[in-house]
Amino acid sequence: MLANRDMRTSLQSFGDFQADSLKETGQAGECQVNETFERIESTAQYCGFSLSHFAAIGDGKKNWKSSLMIEATVRPIGGEMDSLETLLDRCGGENQLTEELTNLYGGPLTFERRSEARPFVVVNFVTTIEGLTSYGIQGKAGGGWISGFNKQDVFIMGLLRSFADGVAVGANTLRSEPEHLWTSEFIDKDHETEFVKLRESLGKSRKNPVQIFVTSSGNVLDNMKNLPNAFSAPEVETLIVTTEKGKNVVEKEFKKFSVFPGILVANRVEKPNEVNIPMMMNRLLRDYEIEFLLIEGGSGFNGSVTHAEQYDEYFQAISPKIIGTDKNNPRQISVSGFERSPENSLPHNLISVKNHKNYLFLRWRLN
Numbered sequence: 206m207l208a209n210r211d212m213r214t215s216l217q218s219f220g221d222f223q224a225d226s227l228k229e230t231g232q233a234g235e236c237q238v239n240e241t242f243e244r245i246e247s248t249a250q251y252c253g254f255s256l257s258h259f260a261a262i263g264d265g266k267k268n269w270k271s272s273l274m275i276e277a278t279v280r281p282i283g284g285e286m287d288s289l290e291t292l293l294d295r296c297g298g299e300n301q302l303t304e305e306l307t308n309l310y311g312g313p314l315t316f317e318r319r320s321e322a323r324p325f326v327v328v329n330f331v332t333t334i335e336g337l338t339s340y341g342i343q344g345k346a347g348g349g350w351i352s353g354f355n356k357q358d359v360f361i362m363g364l365l366r367s368f369a370d371g372v373a374v375g376a377n378t379l380r381s382e383p384e385h386l387w388t389s390e391f392i393d394k395d396h397e398t399e400f401v402k403l404r405e406s407l408g409k410s411r412k413n414p415v416q417i418f419v420t421s422s423g424n425v426l427d428n429m430k431n432l433p434n435a436f437s438a439p440e441v442e443t444l445i446v447t448t449e450k451g452k453n454v455v456e457k458e459f460k461k462f463s464v465f466p467g468i469l470v471a472n473r474v475e476k477p478n479e480v481n482i483p484m485m486m487n488r489l490l491r492d493y494e495i496e497f498l499l500i501e502g503g504s505g506f507n508g509s510v511t512h513a514e515q516y517d518e519y520f521q522a523i524s525p526k527i528i529g530t531d532k533n534n535p536r537q538i539s540v541s542g543f544e545r546s547p548e549n550s551l552p553h554n555l556i557s558v559k560n561h562k563n564y565l566f567l568r569w570r571l572n
């Protein structure tokens with residue numbers, strides 16, 4: 206085994222080499238970048254490194270062209286994951302997890318539908334100690350940088366995605382992480398086999414949850430040169446939820462790529478510029494058979510769902526760091542876009558508390 210410093214040097218020179226070859230070929234095409242990732246991944250694996258560590262090295266390099274794409278591709282690999290420790294569990298219900306997943310999760314997990322009018326809805330996010338969810342730095346805006354690519358956090362994300370018939374995010378999250386795929390396998394490859402078993406035992410008809418993007422403007426692609434991964438990945442269904450006006454923009458934008466994603470228009474006539482969240486929920490259940498919907502941010506979309514009281518539970522991971530925020534360039538909190546009075550605040554029950562080392566994993570249920 207190489208010494209730590211040697212591994213770092215060897216990966217760094219490999220990174221230099223890759224960055225130079227990307228530079229030589231000019232603007233890197235998607236294929237070249239993917240090929241590069243594969244080589245980086247196998248080299249990192251060979252050296253016993255995780256890609257998140259490698260990304261940290263690569264990102265510091267001036268001529269590193271593809272740090273944004275690397276961010277989306279990094280995930281902890283290799284090595285055993287320590288099980289979560291359960292400090293409190295008031296959830297009840299019959300365990301739906303496999304034995305292996307029960308061990309890793311540190312106990313049982315189950316969900317029960319509470320409304321006939323909409324899917325069961327879970328909102329999942331990671332925050333710092335002070336409740337921030339993004340550095341707001343290009344290439345480092347995703348939740349992974351907040352959690353430090355914590356294995357237990359990605360495991361819980363993979364677990365929740367295995368329960369989900371659909372994963373919905375706001376358009377900014379897609380625009381800031383165009384390489385991301387909202388599937389269990391993408392976020393936590395280490396536990397892929399167990400997640401597949403769980404999906405089978407839950408009787409899910411789809412291999413992966415539908416990837417749902419919510420936009421008012423319809424400008425999901427925002428002049429991107431390449432199509433986000435979600436729209437070209439095999440065995441992944443996509444759906445864009447938008448307004449009547451937004452629909453025209455979506456169709457125009459996607460036509461350039463000869464791609465025609467599913468579109469759901471869900472606005473009230475009197476509010477033409479926003480997706481009506483109860484209407485969206487109802488249509489997702491009725492027309493797309495989405496019985497379990499996972500909401501994965503960002504702050505604005507979480508806010509729309511929360512203010513409309515269209516959710517059942519919050520899963521909140523707390524990363525043991527403080528990153529600060531500046532009034533001229535504020536960093537995002539987990540939920541935004543509305544205010545409530547003390548009389549009208551949303552009450553929650555704390556139903557589960559887990560931890561691993563200094564990380565906390567909370568589960569809240571809306572009263």
Ligand SMILES: NC(=O)c1ccc[n+]([C@@H]2O[C@H](COP(=O)([O-])OP(=O)(O)OC[C@H]3O[C@@H](n4cnc5c(N)ncnc54)[C@H](OP(=O)(O)O)[C@@H]3O)[C@@H](O)[C@H]2O)c1
Binds near residue numbers: 349501
């Ligand atoms: N820490 C974490 O766990 C975590 C999780 C996810 C994301 N993030 C990060 O959070 C950041 C994104 O957060 P954000 O608050 O800027 O954006 P966001 O919530 O991802 O997206 C906001 C956009 O969603 C659309 N939208 C939301 N509610 C809508 C409604 N009711 N009707 C119609 N459209 C609606 C609008 O799209 P249009 O602008 O197209 O109209 C709006 O501008 C990213 O940096 C992301 O990486 C962190």
